[in-house]
Amino acid sequence: MKLSTSREWLFSLALTAATLPSAEADMTTTISSSTNWGTWEGFGVSLAWWAAAFGSHSELADLFFSTKTTSYNGAQVPGLGFTIARYNAGACSSNTINGSAMVVSPKMIPSRQVDSYWLDWQSSSPSSSSWNWNVDAKQRNMLSMAKARGATTFELFSNSPTWWMCINHNPSGSNDGTSNNLQSWNYDQHAVYLATIAQYAAAHWGVTFQSVEAFNEPSSGWWNGLTGTQEGCHFDVSTQATVIGNLRSELNRRGLGSTLIASSDENTYDLAISTWKNLGSAATRQVARINVHGYQYGQGRRDTLYSLASGAGKRLWNSEYGESDATGRSLVDNLLLDFRWLHPTAWVYWQAIDGGGWGLIDGDNDKLTLGAVSQKYYVLAQFARHIRPGMQILDGGSNYTVAAYDSNAHKLVIVAANWGPDQYLNFDLSHFSKPGVSGALVPRWTTQVGSGAQYVSHSDTHMSGSKFWSYFPSGAVQTFEVANVSL
Incomplete structure (x- = not known):
């Protein structure tokens, strides 16, 4: 959507004024040159469930995993350049085993059933008839296309153990939602399943999983097989600890000693804190990275979780985030909070394609229909296309600014948002030993939350000594790249 004519005129006038030496900023932020909140590993996306539906669409792989401009739905759309893909090991199959069959929740959404490679308990050998490596072809194809387009970091994760490992044979959860649903004699089998996929992927798919995550929101109490709409399983903390130990042993047994274990993908920051404190020393030693989901949004002690992770020498990811706000405002709010307080080294969106505002692209994974690119997509582009792997987070x-530094290119990236009235924002780089070159161009890109500008590039901003400033309409998110900067 375009701005109204009068609004466009005011915006153009303001952008012209932003380059004048006499302009004064309404707010100033000073970028630190001495902090180090971690080396960025990348932005990414989980492949379930959208990739299981649309995994044959190469244009979607281009949009999500490359930075090239791609023709989509009649528009030229900039690729997000995701470098992380999370692959979901499914839990479902339609076969029977000695008269037993999978139990399906009456409210299960079909597109949220992901095929399991392990069909029955008769054999753990991946070359036996107990395994079918031909299922889930579309999700696997998207994984391959992601790698071909530059994705470098892959994680294998599980929403639920395979159905026949579950107490009620229902991969949507126990009958009360709060009880463990993994049979005790299958604690190791769940680990065997994931370790076998990781080994097979390296040998046959050309994909090496950096990490394996055995749980998904395990402490939450909504994994109810009677009402569930997706795969899910509750694990109490002691069971998590046992499975983590088993997983480490199974990975090592297959020569995958360098494959990391991530845990525990809790739904909120506060649940992640509680789980980590109660896992026990044996399990926490075997966990190389804490994964957390961002569904506590504006609440929760991000800072406490970061302190626990850094104190234990563990990496920290926001491994899943999503909401139904298609405007992009909520996404920016929570990204800013995460960078400011959680300090993750990676950030992963949940459903790239979905309805109800959840998707970066609107779509229906059951009806196999694709719609428009969300404004949220262009908002995320402000971050994902510019904050790249290897950068140091400053x-x-x-609370409205994110900064990242590329030591190889001597480039400073700044992303900022304005929720106040239309105003100038000033950026002070005086703490850097070399704060760019006075008079040099500072390229900038703009997206307007809700509607309006969609990742529009501008060449109208310049350094003035150790500072620069730019005009921000209310609701604007802007990215700047400053060259010739040294810490």
Whole structure:
């Protein structure tokens, strides 16, 4: 959507004024050159469930995993350049085993059933008839296309153990939602399943999983097989600890000693804190990275979780985030909070394609229909296309600014949002030993939350000594790249 004519005129006038030496900023933030909140590993996306539905669409792989401009739905759309893909090991199959069959929740959404490679308990040998490596072809195809387009980091994760490992044979959860649903004699079998997939992927798919995550929101109490709409399983903390130990042993047994274990993908920051504190020393030693989901949104002690992770020498990811706000406002709010307080080294979106505002692209994974690119997509582009793997995350100096530094290119990236009135924002780089070159161009890109500008590039901003400023309409998210910067 375009701005109204009068609004366009005011915006153009303001952008012209932003380059004048006499302009003064309404707010100033000073970027720190001395902080180090971690080396960025990348932005990414989980492949279930959208890739199981649309995994043959190469244009979608281009949009999500490349930075090239791709023709989609009649528009030229900039690729997000995701470098992380999370692959879901499914839990479902339609076969029977000695008269037993999978129990399906009456509210199960079909597209959220992902095929399991392990069909029955008769054999753990991946070359036996107990395994079918031909299922889930579309999700696997998207994984391959992601790698071909530059994705470098892959994680294998599980929403539920395979159905026949579950107490009620229902991979949507126990009958009360709060009880463990993994049979005790299958604690190791769940680990065997994941370790076998990781080994097979390296040998046959050309994909090496950096990490394996055995749980998905395990402490939550909504994994109810009677009402569930997706795969899910509750694990109490002691069971998690046992499975983590088993997984480490199974990975090692297959020569995958360098494959990391991530845990525990809790739904909120506060649940992640509680789980980590109660896992026990044996399990926490075997966990190389803490994964957490961002569904606590504006609440929760991000700072406490970061302190626990950094104190234990563990990496920290926001491994799943999503909401139904298609405007992009909620996404920016929570990204800013995560960078400011959680300090993850990676950030992963949940459903790239979905309805109800959840998707970066609107679509229906059951009806196999694709719609428009969401404004949220273009908002995320402000971050994902510019904050790249290997950059050092700095203190942006305010709650509306994110900063990242590329030591090889001597480039500073700044992403900022304005939720106040239309105003100038000033960026002070005086703490850097070399704060760019006075008079040099500072390229910028703009997306307007809700509607309006969609990742529009501009060449109208310049350094003035150790500072630069730009005009921000209310609701604007802007990215700047400053060259010739040294810490």
